[in-house]
Amino acid sequence: KAGVTQTPRYLIKTRGQQVTLSCSPISGHRSVSWYQQTPGQGLQFLFEYFSETQRNKGNFPGRFSGRQFSNSRSEMNVSTLELGDSALYLCASSLGPRREQETQYFGPGTRLLVL
């Protein structure tokens, strides 16, 4: 069974631009969570989607948004990029919603650099 895939793997943008990252969960998984990983802040939860609905959201500004499609694939969007948005963005999938505490499987991440 294929793992979680994320595209693109690397991305360079400039301040003020917007970016869209994509995540394909493991086949059969319906929950997708997004995390931001930086050396200073570590792994920070962004949001979780289950059955096309956002179930939980972390403490990030409204510039960070996401959505989930009927095939469980998810995208996250960051508008008006800032230098501090440079990070590794990780997607994780699980069978059910986070409430059920099922194992989360992480993708390799998208490394975003904002210049």
Place this chain on the structure above:
Amino acid sequence: GENVEQHPSTLSVQEGDSAVIKCTYSDSASNYFPWYKQELGKGPQLIIDIRSNVGEKKDQRIAVTLNKTAKHFSLHITETQPEDSAVYFCAEQSNFGNEKLTFGTGTRLTIIP
């Protein structure tokens, strides 16, 4: 859960020796405690997890212990091997309120051959 402290931030051990990483948490409602291993250029990978109704769990060379009274849990790796070198993260989750996973700050483990 809102706060997880993880120690040490870096750890070097001789190959074959044991490594122990400790985490403490503050939310008494936390009831799920996974450990992740992250190798360079890869996403975190679950290596073991424990739930609050269990005090200890083992999987070959890896074990996790949980002390709910003291609100701390630990990862134990025995007979360490070079491939154990990675960054390890603890995490915790509560079933109440915001159900997000809260991660520790990570421990960079280096196995010295």
